[in-house]
Amino acid sequence: MRLTAGTSSRLGASWDGRGTNFALFSANAHKVELCLFDSQGRRELERIELPERTEDVWHGYLNDVSPGQLYGYRVHGPYEPEHGHRFNANKLLLDPYARRLAGRLVWSDAHFAYRTGSAREDLSFDRRDNARGMPKAVVVDETFNWGRREMRPNVPWEDTIIYEAHVKGLTQKRDDVPPNLRGTYGGLSSPAMIEHFKRLGVTTIELLPVHGLIDDRVLVEKKLSNYWGYNTLAFFAPEARYAQDNPLDAFRTTVARLHDAGIEVMLDVVYNHTAEGDHMGPTLSFRGIDNASYYWLRPDNPRFYDDFTGCGSSVNLTHPRVLQMVMDSLRYWVEICHIDGFRFDLATTLARGPNGFDRNAAFLTAIRQDPVLASVKLVAEPWDLGLGGYQVGAFPSQWSEWNDRYRSTMRRYWSGEGSLIGEVSRRMTGSSDLFNHDGRTQRASVNHITVHDGFTLADLFSYNEKHNEANGEDNRDGSNHNHSNNCGHEGPTDDEGIVVLRRQLRKNQLACLLLAQGLPLILAGDEVGNSQSGNNNAYCQDNEIGWVSWAGLGREGDDLTDFIGYITELRRRFPQIRAHRWLDGRRVDGSYGVLWLTPAADEMEEQDWNFPEGRFLAYVLGPVEHGQAPIFIVLNAAPEPIVFKLPKMAEYASWQQLLNTADVEQKAADFAPGSETTAPPRSVLAFAGSA
Structure with a gap:
C-alpha cells in the first residue's frame, strides 16, 4: 500500500472513493500505529506507523484501503498512572470515531493495561496482546439513498409527545x-x-x-x-x-x-462517561489513546478520576x-x-x-x-x-x-x-x-x-x-x-x-x-x-x-x-394545553389564562390553597384566541366523592364532559353553568365550554 501524509482535518477513517485517510487525536502519545486486520478480525495483517502529526492529530492516507477494512490502533507513550498517563501499546484500541464495529468484546485479563491480581494494582504493567478479543472498527461508505420522499417531520416543540422505548x-x-x-x-x-x-x-x-x-x-x-x-x-x-x-x-x-x-x-x-470505568477498568479506547485528555482526573492525584457519574469516571x-x-x-x-x-x-x-x-x-x-x-x-x-x-x-x-x-x-x-x-x-x-x-x-x-x-x-x-x-x-x-x-x-x-x-x-x-x-x-x-x-x-x-x-x-x-x-x-x-406563554389570572378586560376554583366554583383565595389535607384541585384554562373553547379540569385524589359546581361564565351556555377516568364507557354529558355534579373518588374530569 502507498502511504502518504493525508490530512488531520477529519478525524476517524474517511474513505474518499480511492483510499482512506486515518486520523487520531492524542496529545501525549509518542507514536501511533494503525493495525489492519483480516475480514474476520482474527489476524493482524499489517502494522503501519502514522507518518504525520498536526496539532496533536496523528494521520496518514492509504490509497488501497476501502470500505469493509477492519482496523484498530496501538498508541505508544508513557505508562505513568500516577501522572495520569496509561499508554500501553500491547493493547489494541478502538478508534473513538469508528462508524461501525465488527465483533464483540470477549472478556479476558488481557484487556487491562495492568497485571490483574498484582499487589501494585494499576501501577503494574501488562504485556499481553488483547487484539483477538477486541471489537474492530470498520471503514465505511457513508452514502445512502434516502429517497425523494424522506422528509423530516419537524414537529413543533409544543406539539411534541415523546414515547421512550428500547x-x-x-x-x-x-x-x-x-x-x-x-x-x-x-x-x-x-x-x-x-x-x-x-x-x-x-x-x-x-x-x-x-x-x-x-x-x-x-x-x-x-x-x-x-x-x-x-x-x-x-x-x-x-x-x-x-x-x-x-x-x-x-x-x-x-x-x-x-x-x-x-x-x-x-x-x-x-x-x-465511557465503558472503561474507573482506574481499575479495562483499556479499550480513550484511556489508552490519551487518558489525561479524555477524562476528568483528580488534580491532587491524577491516578484517580473525578467521578460525577457514578460509573467510575467522567468525560x-x-x-x-x-x-x-x-x-x-x-x-x-x-x-x-x-x-x-x-x-x-x-x-x-x-x-x-x-x-x-x-x-x-x-x-x-x-x-x-x-x-x-x-x-x-x-x-x-x-x-x-x-x-x-x-x-x-x-x-x-x-x-x-x-x-x-x-x-x-x-x-x-x-x-x-x-x-x-x-x-x-x-x-x-x-x-x-x-x-x-x-x-x-x-x-x-x-x-x-x-x-x-x-x-x-x-x-x-x-x-x-x-x-x-x-x-x-x-x-x-x-x-x-x-x-x-x-x-x-x-x-x-x-x-x-x-x-x-x-x-x-x-x-x-x-x-x-x-x-x-x-x-x-x-x-x-x-x-x-x-x-x-x-x-x-x-x-x-x-x-x-x-x-x-x-x-x-x-x-x-x-x-x-x-x-x-x-x-x-x-x-x-385545546391549544391552551400546548401553550407557549406563561399563564396569568384574571385580566382587566375579564379574560384570563387560568382560573383556580373551589368546589363551589369560586376563585380560590389563600386560605383555599392551605386547606388541610386538600386533595381536590379544579381550574379553567382560558382560550388562546377569541372563539375557542375553555377547558375545565378537575383532579380529585380524595378516596371519597366530592360534589362541585360547574363554573358560571356568561359566554358559555353549557359544559360538555370530555373525560371521566372513573367512567369506563366515557359517556357524553352536558352540564349547565352553576349546576352540581360529583367527582368520583380518585378521578380526573375534563369539560369544554360550549356557547
Whole structure:
C-alpha cells in the first residue's frame, strides 16, 4: 500500500472513493500505529506507523484501503498512572470515531493495561496482546439513498409527545411484528408498530442508547448484560446487536420509514462517561489513546478520576478535542442518520468546568451556535452525582429538561398524599417556578411519571417495595424512594376491587400527563399494563423482565392505547394545553389564562390553597384566541366523592364532559353553568365550554 501524509482535518477513517485517510487525536502519545486486520478480525495483517502529526492529530492516507477494512490502533507513550498517563501499546484500541464495529468484546485479563491480581494494582504493567478479543472498527461508505420522499417531520416543540422505548425490548414480544424483525431496528418501523404509534398519538420516539456499547464484565460473569446500553464505547457507530447485517444502513432505513410516517426519532446519548470505568477498568479506547485528555482526573492525584457519574469516571468536555469529538458525533447523527433530537444522559457533567456546573460551559456554548444542531430537539437530564449536580431549570433557553419535580409531585398526589394542591397546580401548568426565566416557555419542562429507570406505571400501583433480586445485587440497587402505592396488596392480585383501583390510578396519571402544560413523555408498555415484576432497575435484564410484555394489548381493562389516543387528541384540540406563554389570572378586560376554583366554583383565595389535607384541585384554562373553547379540569385524589359546581361564565351556555377516568364507557354529558355534579373518588374530569 502507498502511504502518504493525508490530512488531520477529519478525524476517524474517511474513505474518499480511492483510499482512506486515518486520523487520531492524542496529545501525549509518542507514536501511533494503525493495525489492519483480516475480514474476520482474527489476524493482524499489517502494522503501519502514522507518518504525520498536526496539532496533536496523528494521520496518514492509504490509497488501497476501502470500505469493509477492519482496523484498530496501538498508541505508544508513557505508562505513568500516577501522572495520569496509561499508554500501553500491547493493547489494541478502538478508534473513538469508528462508524461501525465488527465483533464483540470477549472478556479476558488481557484487556487491562495492568497485571490483574498484582499487589501494585494499576501501577503494574501488562504485556499481553488483547487484539483477538477486541471489537474492530470498520471503514465505511457513508452514502445512502434516502429517497425523494424522506422528509423530516419537524414537529413543533409544543406539539411534541415523546414515547421512550428500547430498540430490542419494544418489539421482542410483539406477535404482529415479523419474527425476523423482532428486537431490531427494522421492528421499530414495521407496519404494526407505526400503526400503534399513530393510535397513541405520539409524535417522537426516543430510543434508549444505540451507540456502540459493551457488556460489563461483572454482568457477563452473572450471565446478564448491559441491556439499557448506558455503557458506550463508540459514539459514532450504531449498536450492531439490533441489526441483522449492516447496522448503519439498517438504522437509517428505520429512520426513513418513521419519517415517512411523520414520526420523529430522538436518541438518548451518553457522553458523560465511557465503558472503561474507573482506574481499575479495562483499556479499550480513550484511556489508552490519551487518558489525561479524555477524562476528568483528580488534580491532587491524577491516578484517580473525578467521578460525577457514578460509573467510575467522567468525560472531560473542557478539553477542546474531546468537545470536538462530542460535537462531531452529534452532527454525524443529524447529518448522516437524520436524527431529530437528543436526550443527554447526566447532562450536568457535560457542562462542568473547574468550579462545577457552568451555564456558559464550552459544551453549552458550542451547542448554542452550531447551525446543524439549531434545528433539532435538545433535552437534558439536568443532574449528575457530583457536588452541585442537581440543575433542574438551569439550562439555557434552547434546551428542554426532564422535570423530576413533576414526577415526584404527581406520584405523591395520586398515591394519596394530601396538602399538595399548590405543588400540583404548578406542575400541571408548566412548572413556572422552575422554568419561567431567560425567555423559556412551558416546553422547557419534559413531564414524565415513568421512564426506563424505575417502576413501570403498572408496578407503580402494584408494589410498595422494589424487587430487584434478579439483578444479583441482593436488592441493594435501584431507588428506595418511589412514591408508589400497591393499593393494599404487594404484586399481582385477583381482587377485583384492587384491580379496578390500579387501573383507574394508571388512567389518572396518564390523563394528567397529557393534560399538563409542558412536553409529555410516555414509557413504552405503560399503555398495556407492562410489568417488570417490581424491578425498578432492569438495566441488566435482557429477558422477559426488561422486554415489553404485550399480553395486555387488546385486553379489556389493561389496554389503554385508545384511552391515550383520545387524550392526545384532546391535547391537540385545546391549544391552551400546548401553550407557549406563561399563564396569568384574571385580566382587566375579564379574560384570563387560568382560573383556580373551589368546589363551589369560586376563585380560590389563600386560605383555599392551605386547606388541610386538600386533595381536590379544579381550574379553567382560558382560550388562546377569541372563539375557542375553555377547558375545565378537575383532579380529585380524595378516596371519597366530592360534589362541585360547574363554573358560571356568561359566554358559555353549557359544559360538555370530555373525560371521566372513573367512567369506563366515557359517556357524553352536558352540564349547565352553576349546576352540581360529583367527582368520583380518585378521578380526573375534563369539560369544554360550549356557547
